[in-house]
Amino acid sequence: MDTERKMKGSKFLSVMLAGTLLATQGCARHEERIFHMIRCTMAESIEKQNDPLIAKSWEITGLYMRENGIKKNPAELAAIAANIxxxxxxxxxxxxxxxxxxxxxxxNSEFCTTYLNLLHQK
Known part of the structure; x- marks a missing residue:
């Protein structure tokens, strides 16, 4: 039961983070936002090996994609990552x-600073 509560709390946090990110970033296109979310995560992972932050970012990116009806197959995500x-x-x-x-x-870009600060706020 305690594990179930933690998972629900984690999902709630993810939704809050994604919602806050959307509110702080205005009307940028969804595809562009996904690109920047992945870009921030990859750059941060080079600067600091923070596996929990990387996992949280992928969770938020996936949630954002699902909530906005964006479907990317593994090849498309791999292509985005390769470009970055x-x-x-x-x-x-x-x-x-x-x-x-x-x-x-x-x-240190505006988007990444905001996005990564949200992820660090667990």
Missing amino acids: RDEIMGPPDSSWDERDARVAEIV
Whole structure:
């Protein structure tokens, strides 16, 4: 019974986070928002290995997609992730410092700052 309450509380928190995210980000297109949610998560995972945060982000992204009737198959999600990985890694001759600068720019963007702060607020 206690586990069931925790799961319901977790789902409620997820809904609250997703709702707050929507309210703070105005009318951006759903596809664009999903891209940025995944982008923030990937950049944050490079900067800090925070598996619970990554799991929470994927949960929120999935919830957001379901609530908005957005269906992406695994290949489509993999393509989004590949594009983001390419953006983060940059050209083949990029240094680690350049990559770290791209990661910091993404993580410190307005959308990611808001999104990641919401995720950290558990």
